[in-house]
Amino acid sequence: MYTPDEISRALDRVLPFVQKPARYTGGEYNSVVKPWADTRYRLALVFPDVYDLGMSNLGLTVLYDIVNRQPDMLAERAYTPWVDMLAAMRREDIPLYALESRRPLREFDVLGFSLPYEQLYTNVLTTLALVGIPLRAADRYEDPPLILAGGSACLNPEPMHAFFDAFFIGEGEDAITEIVRTWTDARRAGLSRVDALHRLAEINGIYVPSFYQVSYLEDGRIAERVLDIRYWTSGHSQYPIPNTITKRIVPTLPPPPTKFIVPFIDIVHNRAAIEIQRGCTRGCRFCQAGMVFRPVRERPLDEVLAAVDAVVAQTGFEEISFLSLSSSDYREIEALVRQVVARHGGDKLSVGLPSLRIESFSIDLMEALAGGRRRSGFTFAPEAATDRLRDVINKPIATEALLETARQVYGRGWPTIKLYFMIGHPTQTLEDVQAIVDLAHRVKRIGYETLGKKSNVRVGVSTLVPKPHTPFQWLPMADEATIRAQIGLLERGLRGPGLNFNWNNPRETLLEAALSRGDRRLSDVIQRAWELGAGFDGWGDQFNDAAWTRAFADLNLDPDWYARRERAIDEVLPWDHISVGVSKKYLLREYRRALAGEATGDCREQCYACGILTHFREERRAVADDAWGCPPARDRVTTD
Amino acid sequence: MSETYTQRMRVTYATDDTVKYVGHLDMARTWERAIRRARLPLAYTQGFHPQPRIQFAAALPVGFTGQAEVVDVFLNEELAPDDFLARLTPALPSGIRPIAAVPAPREAPSLQSQVSGTRYRVEVETPEPDAVFRARLDAFLARSEVWRERRRGKKAANRYDLRPLVQVLAYVGPCALGQVFDVTMLAEPGATGRPDELLAELGYEAAPRRVVRLELTLSVREK
Numbered sequence: 001m002y003t004p005d006e007i008s009r010a011l012d013r014v015l016p017f018v019q020k021p022a023r024y025t026g027g028e029y030n031s032v033v034k035p036w037a038d039t040r041y042r043l044a045l046v047f048p049d050v051y052d053l054g055m056s057n058l059g060l061t062v063l064y065d066i067v068n069r070q071p072d073m074l075a076e077r078a079y080t081p082w083v084d085m086l087a088a089m090r091r092e093d094i095p096l097y098a099l100e101s102r103r104p105l106r107e108f109d110v111l112g113f114s115l116p117y118e119q120l121y122t123n124v125l126t127t128l129a130l131v132g133i134p135l136r137a138a139d140r141y142e143d144p145p146l147i148l149a150g151g152s153a154c155l156n157p158e159p160m161h162a163f164f165d166a167f168f169i170g171e172g173e174d175a176i177t178e179i180v181r182t183w184t185d186a187r188r189a190g191l192s193r194v195d196a197l198h199r200l201a202e203i204n205g206i207y208v209p210s211f212y213q214v215s216y217l218e219d220g221r222i223a224e225r226v227l228d229i230r231y232w233t234s235g236h237s238q239y240p241i242p243n244t245i246t247k248r249i250v251p252t253l254p255p256p257p258t259k260f261i262v263p264f265i266d267i268v269h270n271r272a273a274i275e276i277q278r279g280c281t282r283g284c285r286f287c288q289a290g291m292v293f294r295p296v297r298e299r300p301l302d303e304v305l306a307a308v309d310a311v312v313a314q315t316g317f318e319e320i321s322f323l324s325l326s327s328s329d330y331r332e333i334e335a336l337v338r339q340v341v342a343r344h345g346g347d348k349l350s351v352g353l354p355s356l357r358i359e360s361f362s363i364d365l366m367e368a369l370a371g372g373r374r375r376s377g378f379t380f381a382p383e384a385a386t387d388r389l390r391d392v393i394n395k396p397i398a399t400e401a402l403l404e405t406a407r408q409v410y411g412r413g414w415p416t417i418k419l420y421f422m423i424g425h426p427t428q429t430l431e432d433v434q435a436i437v438d439l440a441h442r443v444k445r446i447g448y449e450t451l452g453k454k455s456n457v458r459v460g461v462s463t464l465v466p467k468p469h470t471p472f473q474w475l476p477m478a479d480e481a482t483i484r485a486q487i488g489l490l491e492r493g494l495r496g497p498g499l500n501f502n503w504n505n506p507r508e509t510l511l512e513a514a515l516s517r518g519d520r521r522l523s524d525v526i527q528r529a530w531e532l533g534a535g536f537d538g539w540g541d542q543f544n545d546a547a548w549t550r551a552f553a554d555l556n557l558d559p560d561w562y563a564r565r566e567r568a569i570d571e572v573l574p575w576d577h578i579s580v581g582v583s584k585k586y587l588l589r590e591y592r593r594a595l596a597g598e599a600t601g602d603c604r605e606q607c608y609a610c611g612i613l614t615h616f617r618e619e620r621r622a623v624a625d626d627a628w629g630c631p632p633a634r635d636r637v638t639t640d
Numbered sequence: 641m642s643e644t645y646t647q648r649m650r651v652t653y654a655t656d657d658t659v660k661y662v663g664h665l666d667m668a669r670t671w672e673r674a675i676r677r678a679r680l681p682l683a684y685t686q687g688f689h690p691q692p693r694i695q696f697a698a699a700l701p702v703g704f705t706g707q708a709e710v711v712d713v714f715l716n717e718e719l720a721p722d723d724f725l726a727r728l729t730p731a732l733p734s735g736i737r738p739i740a741a742v743p744a745p746r747e748a749p750s751l752q753s754q755v756s757g758t759r760y761r762v763e764v765e766t767p768e769p770d771a772v773f774r775a776r777l778d779a780f781l782a783r784s785e786v787w788r789e790r791r792r793g794k795k796a797a798n799r800y801d802l803r804p805l806v807q808v809l810a811y812v813g814p815c816a817l818g819q820v821f822d823v824t825m826l827a828e829p830g831a832t833g834r835p836d837e838l839l840a841e842l843g844y845e846a847a848p849r850r851v852v853r854l855e856l857t858l859s860v861r862e863k
């Protein structure tokens with residue numbers, strides 16, 4: 001086994017020859033290096049993509065902070081090395097190590113992977129191989145650490161079920177220390193891996209895929225999912241394995257981290273981020289985040305302001321971004337902006353406020369934040385270009401209101417408006433696609449009238465990928481010929497001075513769509529694609545279409561079957577045993593309303609009984625009436 | 641320009657293995673952020689894109705550590721050097737350790753233009769016994785000229801004589817990695833010697849090495 005010194009010496013042989021070597025050395029300000037021998041519980045937090053991306057992941061920052069606050073625990077970091085470093089490490093036989101201690105990851109008790117999206121799946125295998133442990137959970141016997149995953153992609157854990165010992169479903173702030181302690185204590189007490197997993201399964205939110213079995217019908221659909229009889233009992237746990245795993249939530253948001261690790265190199269988001277609100281009440285039907293992060297919980301204004309002060313003092317970052325799914329809905333948004341500017345206007349601090357609604361108030365906010373600085377782009381995401389289609393996806397904004405907002409944006413001196421749309425919404429016609437072109441031109445004309453030649457419009461178009469746990473989970477994705485024809489139409493229409501058009505590669509979209517609603521059989525496909533050279537699937541230039549096509553073919557499976565098949569309402573879905581607290585009944589109601597073109601309101605005004613209050617009744621009771629966007633539990637009995 | 645700052649603080653500092661792969665521009669940003677964390681009254685240039693007034697004596701090549709690097713930090717307020725250091729030190733990453741701070745003459749030329757020489761300690765991996773290695777160094781010293789080509793980006797290769805850039809070349813002895821020598825190189829505008837060029841000339845183009853910059857010589861000495 002390698003010592004930290006041996007790893008450092010080996011690194012000196014390879015780092016002079018790789019890009020951005022400071023990705024691989026640690027030592028950043030605010031990184032926490034604890035004494036290894038004196039710290040009982042050791043967690044490595046792994047982001048299965050490069051440092052530049054992983055360092056910007058707020059979830060891992062939160063967990064790093066929580067775990068390192070525990071006197072008897074340490075959390076360190078690891079990322080997937082970029083392809084040049086990967087080759088060098090394989091050549092020199094350097095195992096993946098954690099940046100803080102430079103100890104091999106194998107020596108940790110738990111490896112906690114962040115799995116926010118499907119494009120990271122093959123990188124998980126790359127990373128496990130570099131750690132030097134068996135890829136498949138079933139092949140891990142006594143020694144290796146617990147291989148755990150958390151994050152949004154775990155809401156359908158099945159495609160990656162073979163590679164993880166356990167998944168954590170939901171919000172990990174309260175659970176992470178419990179998980180690390182439970183596993184480590186069980187193993188040190190001499191329990192086998194299986195028995196230790198039994199102990200782990202007692203923790204709310206933990207899903208151990210090996211305890212379940214899935215059988216299939218002849219046509220490939222799931223016949224049933226049952227508890228695996230071999231794991232019914234354990235000498236060390238009286239706890240019955242649950243049929244359904246409900247996500248874990250924190251009733252109130254814990255204080256935000258402020259001691260962000262300050263990278264040496266320039267990374268994707270070279271700034272601090274403060275979550276001002278979790279959850280969203282708007283109920284856009286395509287949006288997984290809006291469904292799965294319920295209920296809405298706001299962070300009190302005072303807490304946000306104190307965090308900003310602390311971040312400035314503790315990191316020196318030039319930029320802070322306020323995160324939420326819908327900044328405009330934060331009740332004290334105006335006071336927040338005013339006070340941050342008053343307190344830090346002189347600090348050369350720029351403040352990001354993404355996800356603003358399409359209304360003039362948003363311009364007021366951005367103007368206040370920009371102060372005297374140069375104004376650049378303004379981003380809006382109408383997602384569809386006609387009033388009718390926006391009712392279908394439940395993002396109702398009138399086209400006229402959008403144009404009026406655009407007029408004001410240009411009028412107040414912002415030269416660029418970015419508009420994001422999706423194609424492939426249910427009931428979409430070619431007219432709806434053409435409407436994107438027309439709308440962009442109308443915005444462009446307004447810009448020209450208001451600001452002249454320097455005004456411009458940037459249009460980004462992606463294809464709808466129906467996601468688990470959304471009202472669109474039963475929908476087929478549009479077929480490739482249709483998508484290409486629609487992109488062609490957009491491309492021809494969105495030419496000209498001051499217009500810019502961007503779209504996603506339909507092949508990459510297909511992979512995302514197949515993986516996101518996939519079942520357990522996709523584990524073999526993922527491994528096969530990886531063996532054939534797939535990796536870094538989210539990086540356009542690395543995406544290996546041929547490897548994926550062949551992998552599906554080798555396993556006699558069809559990505560279109562996963563991505564482009566309409567599911568019957570009574571079909572057993574691969575993720576049916578994972579509950580985010582939103583009932584299937586509610587999703588179905590929303591699905592039907594979508595097809596009927598009926599919008600549903602904002603549930604801050606009226607509760608639509610989505611299931612959250614039924615599932616989290618106790619959590620709701622534990623907090624103040626105004627702590628959640630949902631009404632207090634006693635006001636209403638939800639029945640679903 | 642002189643009106644835009646009050647004090648020019650010259651800081652000598654050491655860097656260790658944890659920051660040796662940080663490139664020069666990233667190092668500059670690291671200092672700027674540290675100074676912001678320390679809430680020191682850093683001066684900025686005037687104009688539309690104000691830049692922090694921090695001047696490094698010489699970029700430390702990636703992979704090298706430094707024992708006595710030098711940077712000038714321009715301040716809008718007069719501070720006692722001890723006070724300045726007490727605030728700055730905890731705000732820097734642990735791999736950057738300030739050793740001393742002294743106010744420098746306000747009107748002295750840019751720090752970069754004052755550097756005239758650099759001294760390095762070089763450890764290089766080699767199986768060669770002491771005598772053979774030593775002979776290699778002597779052979780280099782015995783030459784009167786050593787022409788090499790240096791390529792910068794897409795520009796045409798530039799031919800230059802390495803020999804006069806090497807002022808002192810002294811064998812130190814064997815080490816765990818291989819052999820050790822010290823070299824003092826000329827560092828003047830347009831005539832800067834680099835240890836990796838010397839290593840290549842000695843026949844160690846790609847050999848693993850550890851290089852420490854021991855010292856920078858500033859040609860305008862302050863009292």
Ligand code: SF4
Pocket residue numbers: 281294295296603604606607608609610611612613629630631
């Ligand atoms: S329980 Fe009601 S208020 Fe709460 S998220 Fe669901 S629909 Fe909205």
